[in-house]
Amino acid sequence: MKLQTPKSIRSLVVAGCVSLLSVTGVAKAADSTQPIVIPIHNWSSQIVMAYVIGGMFEKMGNNVEYVPADSQAVYESIRNGDVTISHEVWQSTFGKSFYNAMAKGGVIDAGTHSATTLEEMGVPTWVIEKDLCPGLPNWEALKDCSDNFTTPDSGGKGRWLEGPQSWHGDLMPERLEALGLADKWTVKFAGGADALWTELAAAKKEGRGTVVFNWTPNFTDADGFTFIEFPEYTEGCRKADGGDGRCGSPKGWLKKAANYKFPKTHPAAYTAFTKLDFTTTQIGQMAALVDTDKMDHKDAAAKWLADNEAVWMPWTK
Structure with a gap:
């Protein structure tokens, strides 16, 4: 019997691991260690959801940073790479700013929530x-x-x-x-x-x-x-x-936006973000934890994550 040298054994182990990864499809580019920057605006559901999404990203092993941001100017910040995502893009109020930033380049549409607005x-x-x-x-x-x-x-x-x-x-x-x-x-x-x-x-x-x-x-x-x-x-x-201004507001969509580099720098987090999808009831519940139950935004997010693992965990898979 031919004895294997330590070097040849290491080679076999590495080859075996590579083979296993290629068969199982587990080998994926790792998310960057650079923080995912999430904006904080000035209404409860947006703030709680920011910490919910950030908590989900952190559970996936990502670094997260939260920054105060103007709710109209944030799309320019995303386009320029100063902010990574926006998770509550309301059609009536922010749709124009969102599409203007997309037209300039640097912002991508990351999907639409089930909730209508x-x-x-x-x-x-x-x-x-x-x-x-x-x-x-x-x-x-x-x-x-x-x-x-x-x-x-x-x-x-x-x-x-x-x-x-x-x-x-x-x-x-x-x-x-x-x-x-x-x-x-x-x-x-x-x-x-x-x-x-x-x-x-x-x-x-x-x-x-x-x-x-x-x-x-x-x-x-x-x-x-x-x-x-x-x-x-x-x-x-x-x-x-160009109209007379008499009209009311339209019912609309609620979208998610991301910097165009996000899919490459944080592929796993980006995939989870595209899967993320909240209903009208879920968003109302997040707001109620603060505005009715008087919880701190971060505590409300922690409670929502703990109570709803069956909702968000599949997005991370």
């Missing part, structure tokens, strides 16, 4: 039940009920409390003008999502009317919220697109 002005359902604006949710009811929606900062007019101006610019003031409501209503901008929820709680406690910007999926889906029905959205109906 709507971003619109509306009222808590109890406002309708109390008949504070007869005829709602039809927008024309707003012509005759503004007195029930005045606030100390509204100059005697009814108030629409919009989100931060960075979200939609002058979309809502332009709509008021276009609908002929500006003599009875005014738009004020909230500093962030928390201010919207504070207003909802205060109005309910005081029993007064309130019109606020909201969206679905959100925790308010379970609380009872009614979106106002404005003239139907059509392509080009907004003033910024």
Whole structure:
């Protein structure tokens, strides 16, 4: 019998490993040790989901970094490589910025969530039940009920409390003008999502009317919220697109975006990101952990990951 030398034994072991990997298909490029940079915006579901996705990436062995980012400018940051992904691309608010960045190159569409979206002005359902604006949710009811929606900062007019101006610019003031409501209503901008929820709680406690910007999926889906029905959205109906600005918001998709290098630098993480798919209910649950249960965003993400391994673990396979 011919004895194998240590060198020849090592060669056989290496050859065997290579053969096994080629048969099983396990051999894959390893993800980079460079951090995956995830943006943090200013609404609860986005922040909780950021930490959920980051936690998933970390479970896969990746390094993750979180950075505050403007929700419109983030697509340029992704294009330039300063941010790696965006996981809540809302069609109505961010679709144009997303597609503009894609057209310049450097941003890729990483798929669409099952959840469908709507971003619109509306009222808590109890406002309708109390008949504070007869005829709602039809927008024309707003012509005759503004007195029930005045606030100390509204100059005697009814108030629409919009989100931060960075979200939609002058979309809502332009709509008021276009609908002929500006003599009875005014738009004020909230500093962030928390201010919207504070207003909802205060109005309910005081029993007064309130019109606020909201969206679905959100925790308010379970609380009872009614979106106002404005003239139907059509392509080009907004003033910024050459229209008269009367139209409401469209129902839309919720997408994911990524830097074009992400599939090469982090192939496993990118594959998991493309598989990642949240429903309206799941996103609302994430927001509720913070806005209803008053958990910290990171703690909420940790709880969601622990409670939903059957949901996210298959994405990592």
